[in-house]
Amino acid sequence: MDLAGKNVLLTGASGGIGHALAEAFAKQGAKLVLSGRRATELEALAERVSGRVVVADLAKRKDVTRLLAESGEIDVFVANAALPGSGALEEYSTAQLDRALEVNFRVPIVMAHELAPQMVARGSGALVFISSLSGLAATARSSIYNATKFGLRGFALALHEELIGTGVGVSAVLPGFISDAGMFADTGLQVPPGFGTRKPEDVAAATLKAIADNTGEVLVAPPLDRLGAKLGGMAPNLAGRLQRLGLVGDITEKMAAAQKSKR
Ligand SMILES: NC(=O)c1ccc[n+]([C@@H]2O[C@H](COP(=O)([O-])OP(=O)(O)OC[C@H]3O[C@@H](n4cnc5c(N)ncnc54)[C@H](OP(=O)(O)O)[C@@H]3O)[C@@H](O)[C@H]2O)c1
Numbered sequence: 072m073d074l075a076g077k078n079v080l081l082t083g084a085s086g087g088i089g090h091a092l093a094e095a096f097a098k099q100g101a102k103l104v105l106s107g108r109r110a111t112e113l114e115a116l117a118e119r120v121s122g123r124v125v126v127a128d129l130a131k132r133k134d135v136t137r138l139l140a141e142s143g144e145i146d147v148f149v150a151n152a153a154l155p156g157s158g159a160l161e162e163y164s165t166a167q168l169d170r171a172l173e174v175n176f177r178v179p180i181v182m183a184h185e186l187a188p189q190m191v192a193r194g195s196g197a198l199v200f201i202s203s204l205s206g207l208a209a210t211a212r213s214s215i216y217n218a219t220k221f222g223l224r225g226f227a228l229a230l231h232e233e234l235i236g237t238g239v240g241v242s243a244v245l246p247g248f249i250s251d252a253g254m255f256a257d258t259g260l261q262v263p264p265g266f267g268t269r270k271p272e273d274v275a276a277a278t279l280k281a282i283a284d285n286t287g288e289v290l291v292a293p294p295l296d297r298l299g300a301k302l303g304g305m306a307p308n309l310a311g312r313l314q315r316l317g318l319v320g321d322i323t324e325k326m327a328a329a330q331k332s333k334r
Pocket residue numbers: 082083084085086087088089106107108109110127128129130150151152153154174201202203204245246247248249250252253254255256
């Protein structure tokens with residue numbers, strides 16, 4: 072798909088990866104609708120990429136309806152917004168649980184349900200779901216995030232198959248640890264020994280390529296991290312044993328502590 076002049080709706084535009092996605096789409100000449108809760112960040116970004124801002128709290132259903140109504144005709148939808156969803160299940164209130172499930176999982180599906188038929192009717196469009204390597208392999212103190220990212224990946228892969236031949240592409244993008252900006256970089260933590268990072272710009276480039284090729288799933292991480300996640304997905308019992316032997320160190324506890332305010 073040639074993105075020049077195409078209308079792109081990007082959620083989570085105010086975040087680290089959202090900024091890189093917005094810049095990458097703008098470079099291709101796309102017209103952006105930028106969404107998030109933080110108006111100031113969004114307005115500053117909109118000025119740089121000539122985008123239009125729609126402030127919306129995706130945990131509020133009326134905001135989701137308004138976002139869809141105010142976005143107009145959309146050619147490319149990128150479901151990028153998410154909460155970190157880190158920490159032990161027992162630490163979560165039901166309200167916090169609901170918020171993470173809503174923003175990370177239900178809203179991308181509801182928005183795709185609204186947008187996909189219009190794209191199919193036009194015979195052209197793309198839906199992108201930013202999942203995670205946490206959509207492939209599970210870790211302790213990440214049950215909520217794992218649930219949403221496994222779920223989003225499954226949804227995207229099924230819809231990808233469902234819409235083959237309609238002119239509408241569907242892709243799941245699975246980043247590993249991302250440096251420089253975004254929810255991992257914001258913690259200030261180092262990745263565990265043996266793990267590596269990619270940059271927000273790598274996620275953006277992979278997203279544009281996934282749209283161009285209509286790739287069902289793309290992983291954005293160094294080769295060893297990709298292999299580890301794939302093996303973790305194929306052999307979860309072994310992966311669990313390796314984690315108990317210290318494969319990922321104490322990163323999940325530290326991330327949960329650093330991201331507690333974002334529940
Ligand atoms: N960074 C990583 O290492 C990494 C790795 C794998 C996958 N990912 C995925 O990449 C995507 C982007 O993450 P990021 O790293 O850029 O994180 P981030 O900087 O924390 O950005 C998260 C974005 O989600 C938005 N958001 C959160 N709650 C919202 C709500 N209730 N309503 C509307 N928007 C909401 C935030 O907007 P406001 O704060 O303005 O509301 C922000 O724009 C996420 O899906 C994440 O799971 C990230």
